[in-house]
Amino acid sequence: MNALPAVLHHIDTECEAAVSRLFSLLRIKSISTDPAYKADCQRAAEWLVDDLASIGFEASIRDTPGHPMVVAHHDGPPGAPHVLFYGHYDVQPVDPLELWTRDPFDPAVRESEDGYQVIAGRGASDDKGQLMTFVEACRAYKAVGGVLPCKVTILFEGEEESGSPSMRAFLAANADELKADFALVCDTSQRDAMTPAICVGMRGLVEEEMTIHAASRDLHSGIYGGAAANPIRVLAKILGEIHDNDGRVTIHGFYDGVEETPSQVLASWEALGETAESFLGPIGLSVPSGEKGRSILELVWARPTAEFNGFSGGYTGKGFKTVIPAEASAKVSFRLVHKQDPANVRASFRKFVEERLPADCRVEFQSHDCSPAHQLPYDAPYLAAAKSALADEWTKAPIMRVVGGSIPVVGEFQAYLGLDSLLVGFALPNDRIHSPNEKYNLTSFHKGQRSWARILNALTRN
Amino acid sequence: MNALPAVLHHIDTECEAAVSRLFSLLRIKSISTDPAYKADCQRAAEWLVDDLASIGFEASIRDTPGHPMVVAHHDGPPGAPHVLFYGHYDVQPVDPLELWTRDPFDPAVRESEDGYQVIAGRGASDDKGQLMTFVEACRAYKAVGGVLPCKVTILFEGEEESGSPSMRAFLAANADELKADFALVCDTSQRDAMTPAICVGMRGLVEEEMTIHAASRDLHSGIYGGAAANPIRVLAKILGEIHDNDGRVTIHGFYDGVEETPSQVLASWEALGETAESFLGPIGLSVPSGEKGRSILELVWARPTAEFNGFSGGYTGKGFKTVIPAEASAKVSFRLVHKQDPANVRASFRKFVEERLPADCRVEFQSHDCSPAHQLPYDAPYLAAAKSALADEWTKAPIMRVVGGSIPVVGEFQAYLGLDSLLVGFALPNDRIHSPNEKYNLTSFHKGQRSWARILNALTRN
Numbered sequence: 072m073n074a075l076p077a078v079l080h081h082i083d084t085e086c087e088a089a090v091s092r093l094f095s096l097l098r099i100k101s102i103s104t105d106p107a108y109k110a111d112c113q114r115a116a117e118w119l120v121d122d123l124a125s126i127g128f129e130a131s132i133r134d135t136p137g138h139p140m141v142v143a144h145h146d147g148p149p150g151a152p153h154v155l156f157y158g159h160y161d162v163q164p165v166d167p168l169e170l171w172t173r174d175p176f177d178p179a180v181r182e183s184e185d186g187y188q189v190i191a192g193r194g195a196s197d198d199k200g201q202l203m204t205f206v207e208a209c210r211a212y213k214a215v216g217g218v219l220p221c222k223v224t225i226l227f228e229g230e231e232e233s234g235s236p237s238m239r240a241f242l243a244a245n246a247d248e249l250k251a252d253f254a255l256v257c258d259t260s261q262r263d264a265m266t267p268a269i270c271v272g273m274r275g276l277v278e279e280e281m282t283i284h285a286a287s288r289d290l291h292s293g294i295y296g297g298a299a300a301n302p303i304r305v306l307a308k309i310l311g312e313i314h315d316n317d318g319r320v321t322i323h324g325f326y327d328g329v330e331e332t333p334s335q336v337l338a339s340w341e342a343l344g345e346t347a348e349s350f351l352g353p354i355g356l357s358v359p360s361g362e363k364g365r366s367i368l369e370l371v372w373a374r375p376t377a378e379f380n381g382f383s384g385g386y387t388g389k390g391f392k393t394v395i396p397a398e399a400s401a402k403v404s405f406r407l408v409h410k411q412d413p414a415n416v417r418a419s420f421r422k423f424v425e426e427r428l429p430a431d432c433r434v435e436f437q438s439h440d441c442s443p444a445h446q447l448p449y450d451a452p453y454l455a456a457a458k459s460a461l462a463d464e465w466t467k468a469p470i471m472r473v474v475g476g477s478i479p480v481v482g483e484f485q486a487y488l489g490l491d492s493l494l495v496g497f498a499l500p501n502d503r504i505h506s507p508n509e510k511y512n513l514t515s516f517h518k519g520q521r522s523w524a525r526i527l528n529a530l531t532r533n
Numbered sequence: 534m535n536a537l538p539a540v541l542h543h544i545d546t547e548c549e550a551a552v553s554r555l556f557s558l559l560r561i562k563s564i565s566t567d568p569a570y571k572a573d574c575q576r577a578a579e580w581l582v583d584d585l586a587s588i589g590f591e592a593s594i595r596d597t598p599g600h601p602m603v604v605a606h607h608d609g610p611p612g613a614p615h616v617l618f619y620g621h622y623d624v625q626p627v628d629p630l631e632l633w634t635r636d637p638f639d640p641a642v643r644e645s646e647d648g649y650q651v652i653a654g655r656g657a658s659d660d661k662g663q664l665m666t667f668v669e670a671c672r673a674y675k676a677v678g679g680v681l682p683c684k685v686t687i688l689f690e691g692e693e694e695s696g697s698p699s700m701r702a703f704l705a706a707n708a709d710e711l712k713a714d715f716a717l718v719c720d721t722s723q724r725d726a727m728t729p730a731i732c733v734g735m736r737g738l739v740e741e742e743m744t745i746h747a748a749s750r751d752l753h754s755g756i757y758g759g760a761a762a763n764p765i766r767v768l769a770k771i772l773g774e775i776h777d778n779d780g781r782v783t784i785h786g787f788y789d790g791v792e793e794t795p796s797q798v799l800a801s802w803e804a805l806g807e808t809a810e811s812f813l814g815p816i817g818l819s820v821p822s823g824e825k826g827r828s829i830l831e832l833v834w835a836r837p838t839a840e841f842n843g844f845s846g847g848y849t850g851k852g853f854k855t856v857i858p859a860e861a862s863a864k865v866s867f868r869l870v871h872k873q874d875p876a877n878v879r880a881s882f883r884k885f886v887e888e889r890l891p892a893d894c895r896v897e898f899q900s901h902d903c904s905p906a907h908q909l910p911y912d913a914p915y916l917a918a919a920k921s922a923l924a925d926e927w928t929k930a931p932i933m934r935v936v937g938g939s940i941p942v943v944g945e946f947q948a949y950l951g952l953d954s955l956l957v958g959f960a961l962p963n964d965r966i967h968s969p970n971e972k973y974n975l976t977s978f979h980k981g982q983r984s985w986a987r988i989l990n991a992l993t994r995n
Contacts, residue, residue, distance in 0.1 A: 274755065276755075276855070278853045278855070280853065285817075286818055287816050287817035288816065290816060291938065292838070292840045292842060292866060292868065292938075293738075293868065293936070293937045294833065294937050294938060295816070295833070295937075296833070296838040296840045296866075296868050297821075297824075297832040297833055297836055297837075297840075297868065297937075298809075298812060298821050298822060298823060298832050298833050299813060299816060299818055299822060300818055300822045301822060301841055303772075303841040303842075303843070303844045303863075304772065304775075304776065304822070304840070307768070307769040307773045307841065307844065308772075308773040308776070309773075310765070310766065310769035310770075310773065311769045311770040311771075312773065314766065347760075351760060351761060351893075354752060354757070354761060355747075355748055355749035355893075356748055356761055356762055357892070357893045358762065358891050358892050358893045359759075359760050360759065360760060360761060360763060360766070361759035362759075370759040371756065371758070371759055371760050374759055375759075376754070376759035378758045378759075378763055378766070378855070378857060379763055379765035379766050379847065380765075380847045380848055380853070380854060380857070380858075381765070381846065381847035381848040381849045381856075382765045382768075382769065382844050382845065382846045382847060382849070383845050383846075384841075384843065384844045384845075385841065385842045385843035385864065386842055386843040387843045387844070387862070387864075390901065391842070391866070391902065392843070392864075393738070393740070393840070393842055394842050395840060396842075400849070401765075402847065402848065402849075402853055404754060404758075404853070404855050406754065406755065406758050406759065429820050429822070430819070430820050431813075431817075431819045439852065474755070475755045475756050475757075475758060475759075476753065476754075476755020476756060477755065
């Protein structure tokens with residue numbers, strides 16, 4: 072007999088108790104970036120270990136050079152999939168404190184301006200409330216039948232808000248213990264309060280800094296203008312050639328590994344009704360800058376980009392100085408999709424620059440972040456399972472969305488554990504994460520638990 | 534009977550006395566930019582008025598809102614040309630004082646490292662020594678025959694080193710009194726100690742600052758990259774299109790008014806032996822950046838340029854930030870030659886930018902300096918007179934050079950008095966003007982006086 076109906080019922084009856092447990096966790100000031108809260112971070116990890124142990128997980132604290140990880144294991148039925156669930160227990164600082172309408176670490180259920188019941192407090196949405204949706208789903212399974220439908224490993228991090236400095240080494244050192252069939256990550260948001268979303272992709276990132284060196288010193292343009300190489304001109308010319316008039320990137324080999332998005336996925340994005348006007352209007356723009364002939368959502372979710380994030384050279388203060396500077400610099404970043412190889416993109420970009428460099432100039436490159444894109448195979452069985460589970464809960468098909476930015480842990484799971492990540496989250500765009508008056512809708516918390524219960528059930532049956 | 538031989542002889546015998554007079558002027562601390570030396574500036578003007586009056590000029594001090602002008606008149610023979618001679622009695626500050634090997638206002642004749650006798654002191658070369666070459670030539674004419682070969686008006690300024698704030702209004706208010714046939718300006722240098730030079734041209738200048746505005750705020754490139762207009766990209770693309778692959782400026786109408794330099798002038802420049810390697814080598818470069826197929830001296834002396842003097846946008850600090858900025862700015866300047874119209878260049882540039890602007894971006898322009906080029910007609914009779922006079926004195930034809938930068942007073946004489954300026958100066962590239970240990974070669978001072986004596990003589994006979 073399938074346990075799901077009873078599990079969902081249990082979640083519904085336990086609603087208040089679940090909120091109360093979340094409040095206990097929210098009261099712990101686990102601000103990872105501020106050393107003053109080191110003990111609080113430790114306490115949050117301990118709280119989670121105790122809670123997981125109380126529902127039958129083999130849970131432990133794992134020290135790192137920074138704040139500890141929480142690792143927990145629970146067995147599943149033979150033949151059931153093994154999932155690695157990820158969340159983070161650390162939170163952002165609360166400044167400016169005076170903008171909060173109540174103590175950020177004294178959580179409460181309030182009514183929001185738009186009439187929703189919301190849990191108010193730092194971490195309510197990012198990520199304590201979200202990670203507890205999964206824990207509560209497990210608790211319900213255990214309460215109803217004493218077992219979980221899948222084998223579950225849990226990894227809770229305490230340094231997500233401060234750059235995850237310990238994650239790579241931890242994954243490398245504990246890869247055997249953490250390996251699973253795939254990862255579940257609960258740190259993303261829905262499109263709106265009633266429409267579930269699965270993040271099926273995440274753009275990768277290559278960050279490059281370049282400095283063009285020309286003359287051995289700054290020059291007076293009255294004496295050297297028209298004779299000496301001007302590094303601003305050299306740099307502007309090179310950057311100006313990176314996009315063609317149709318918005319395509321002209322770097323040789325840049326599109327290697329970029330796949331076309333399946334037409335039914337494109338159609339589902341089309342159905343969201345997002346237009347260039349609706350997407351760009353709020354920021355005062357109207358004309359998409361990317362490749363012509365593609366929808367605005369395809370541009371930001373499924374196409375690679377080259378963006379210029381900084382340019383400096385010469386005199387940039389008030390007034391004017393007729394200088395020809397000795398050097399000029401730019402910061403350039405590429406958002407990658409699908410199977411684009413970051414190393415190839417970096418090498419092709421450098422070649423593109425070097426080929427356009429005047430004989431007496433030289434270029435210096437500096438690499439910053441570099442991560443591949445993450446793209447779930449659209450035909451993955453666990454994706455189909457999650458889609459149908461979410462559709463059952465929300466009576467609406469989930470949006471297959473892509474995160475334009477990057478969630479580093481997803482790339483690290485791929486690199487160190489060889490795992491794809493299924494990203495399902497219940498946060499909302501107006502949750503004010505990282506800002507004063509962070510909140511998490513009560514329905515996000517409640518239906519999030521029910522969603523995980525359904526997903527775990529669907530994964531087993533797959 | 535021509536007075537010239539006797540005048541030259543008089544100059545030779547008066548050499549020591551002339552140096553002693555120059556010393557008196559050099560001892561006056563007429564630093565125009567520092568209010569502490571206001572009385573010294575007044576004293577220098579008075580010294581000049583007294584000296585000019587002593588040789589028969591009708592000389593007076595003219596107050597301005599800043600430091601005074603000195604204006605002096607002396608009649609000439611009927612039919613002789615009327616020249617306006619310009620120089621400035623103010624000097625640059627002397628910091629850092631500790632780098633001077635002697636008190637900058639206690640002049641002395643010393644032997645330089647390269648074995649020349651030099652007059653050491655602030656203003657020795659720029660411009661007290663130079664202006665006194667002309668005064669001494671006049672004194673010699675008066676001593677020998679009691680008359681001058683030309684009608685002479687003298688204008689000495691006291692604010693050249695602090696931007697000439699009073700010059701325009703003074704010229705406008707005294708145009709009738711200052712008008713002459715052409716101007717003589719003694720504030721430029723020779724190519725080397727033995728080769729005289731006439732500056733026959735001076736590039737003009739148009740300075741423009743532009744800011745491209747895109748989104749209403751800074752954006753995260755993970756969310757908006759590939760969708761939102763990036764003003765750095767827009768600006769780089771526009772600047773990158775200003776020069777074609779042959780180094781020519783592509784702005785429509787930019788070359789209107791640019792003339793080809795006469796082939797014999799080009800040949801005389803060719804004969805100077807300056808190459809791309811000799812000109813650019815000392816600053817670490819080797820490849821001319823200007824129009825292909827033109828010599829390095831033609832590029833810096835006779836061709837217009839578009840230079841980018843500053844570019845700023847986005848994040849330019851240490852590390853990386855994946856921002857798409859709301860705006861990006863550049864400072865662009867154009868060096869003009871011949872009859873290029875600054876207003877046309879400015880308008881054509883702005884049109885060039887506007888035509889390339891995406892529909893949802895806007896551009897803001899700010900104008901800075903704007904001055905036309907100054908070019909002596911190569912067939913002007915006074916130019917021929919000066920050439921032959923200088924050739925007689927230096928037993929070497931003078932170089933017809935062009936100043937790549939600008940000397941504002943030359944444009945103002947043109948604008949307010951309708952006068953061309955003949956620029957003859959005896960300073961040397963190693964005179965360290967504006968720097969510690971400024972000097973003026975004794976031969977510069979002595980042969981400068983003889984040169985003016987010969988030029989005045991040649992102008993009369995023309």
